[in-house]
Amino acid sequence: MDDWLEIGTPEQFKALSHPLRQRLLFALGREPATTSQLAVALDERKGNVGHHLKVLREAGLVRVVEERKVRGGTEQYYQRAAKRMSYSSSPAEHTQAIFGAVGEEVARAAEQPLVVLRHLRLTEEVAARMAKALRDVVDDAEDAGEGEAVHGVLVALYRQPDVTRG
DSSP, X not given: OEEEEEEOSHHHHHHTXXXXXXXXXXXXXXXXXXXXXXHHHHTOOHXXXXXXXXXXXXXXXXXXXXXXXXXXXXXXXXXXXXXXXXXXXXXXXXXXXXHHHHHHHHHTOSSXXXXXXXXXXXXXXXXXXXXXXXXXXXXXXXXXXXXXXXXXXXXXOOOOXXXXXX
16 A cells, blocks of 8 residues: 555546545555445445445555455455545535545544634744644554554644625
């Protein structure tokens, strides 16, 4: 699995626009899995999962990493194309799909999640320093390995649109 993938093509954004595809990417970030395993883990129909895996594969976001012969057929194990994916610029509807998928994952969290939204007035310099610090926290986090609980980390720093005051 590659370390980093920059999302930027129209096919990739289209593939990311469906919440189930986001959930599939989250699940495949943990370990390779078959269509059947993913269907059970996500409580979805196998055919539905297969369709969405095909879209993700054609967009280069997942790949087959292993094939096994089983009962006269071939079982494919899928894995995310990269450990980390970055969205440098994405249309609003794709950002909404990403946040929708994260919202679904947070709603299913095993424990009470930490979710904080705070609005601050920042200078451009302070905003840039904060963005770097947040990216460093995520980039420097070490994976504890097999047997440990998986935690989702979502970091967002954005400038709100200017609002005219009446």
